[in-house]
Amino acid sequence: MPLSKRCEEWLGQISLYLDGELAEHLCRELERHLEECPDCHVVFNTTRRTIELYRQYGRVSMPGEARERLFRTLNLEDLLRDESGSG
Amino acid sequence: MPMARRVKGELSEADLLDALRRGDRQAFAVAIDRCGDTIYHVAYRLLGNREEAEDILQETFLQAFQHLKDFRGEARLCTWLYRIAYNLALMRLRRKEPETISIDQPILLENDEEVPRELFDWCCLPEEELLRAELRSVLDEAIRSLPMSLRVVFLLRDMEGLSTEEVAQILGISTDAVKTRLHRARLQLRERLSRYFAEELRGR
Numbered sequence: 228m229p230l231s232k233r234c235e236e237w238l239g240q241i242s243l244y245l246d247g248e249l250a251e252h253l254c255r256e257l258e259r260h261l262e263e264c265p266d267c268h269v270v271f272n273t274t275r276r277t278i279e280l281y282r283q284y285g286r287v288s289m290p291g292e293a294r295e296r297l298f299r300t301l302n303l304e305d306l307l308r309d310e311s312g313s314g
Numbered sequence: 315m316p317m318a319r320r321v322k323g324e325l326s327e328a329d330l331l332d333a334l335r336r337g338d339r340q341a342f343a344v345a346i347d348r349c350g351d352t353i354y355h356v357a358y359r360l361l362g363n364r365e366e367a368e369d370i371l372q373e374t375f376l377q378a379f380q381h382l383k384d385f386r387g388e389a390r391l392c393t394w395l396y397r398i399a400y401n402l403a404l405m406r407l408r409r410k411e412p413e414t415i416s417i418d419q420p421i422l423l424e425n426d427e428e429v430p431r432e433l434f435d436w437c438c439l440p441e442e443e444l445l446r447a448e449l450r451s452v453l454d455e456a457i458r459s460l461p462m463s464l465r466v467v468f469l470l471r472d473m474e475g476l477s478t479e480e481v482a483q484i485l486g487i488s489t490d491a492v493k494t495r496l497h498r499a500r501l502q503l504r505e506r507l508s509r510y511f512a513e514e515l516r517g518r
């Protein structure tokens with residue numbers, strides 16, 4: 228069963244809500260809708276969880292060897308040891 | 315006076331810039347450690363492989379350090395570097411697949427992906443359940459399937475935690491466009507993950 232137009236409209240606001248950019252009175256209304264509407268509740272929770280998972284597991288940082296080669300390219304190899312943490 | 319000691323995160327933006335402009339080599343190293351991860355991440359998510367991501371990483375710093383004069387401090391140093399990296403990655407992509415890259419054009423609505431359909435509730439399953447489902451490769455595949463214009467906004471805003479304004483500066487688009495694209499990216503990713511988890515975990 229597809230979501231109602233009204234639900235779609237509410238779901239259109241969830242990103243603003245999550246980012247703290249939705250007007251106060253709309254927040255209250257959205258919260259009320261989420262309490263009453265199981266479908267929107269699921270979409271909201273799984274959206275929030277999607278973001279959390281990516282934040283937690285999706286990041287990629289420059290590999291140690293890539294950092295090292297970069298330092299060499301820029302003639303900074305004498306500073307390589309200085310990296311904070313791995314002394 | 316050269317920086318006696320390089321402590322990540324301690325140096326203020328203004329001091330770092332001064333030091334860079336003086337040609338202080340320690341400052342270059344600080345800039346790499348402060349901004350390098352995100353540069354690499356952006357390049358990796360746009361180009362899809364580690365070799366080219368590293369190329370972009372190198373090109374970005376080479377170009378930036380040669381053109382420090384052009385940086386007038388109207389943005390954070392990292393923001394400026396991300397913008398350079400993004401443009402370099404984009405140029406490379408255009409060379410590789412000239413017909414498929416359309417970052418500036420409106421994206422065709424794949425409405426199908428943006429009206430939530432899969433309502434399996436996996437939000438609160440224990441993490442081990444999700445991890446068992448090869449979470450990382452699922453996440454990678456889902457983000458790779460996003461149109462580039464949405465992908466880059468999601469990764470800068472949600473994964474790297476940059477502000478809407480910063481992302482708008484980096485991509486050269488309006489803050490409203492950033493918000494719209496972010497929302498669409500989130501819904502598309504949610505849909506893909508939901509379909510996947512529904513298939514893998516429903517009924518357990």
Ligand SMILES: [Zn+2]
Nearest residue numbers: 234264266267
């Ligand atoms: Zn609803």
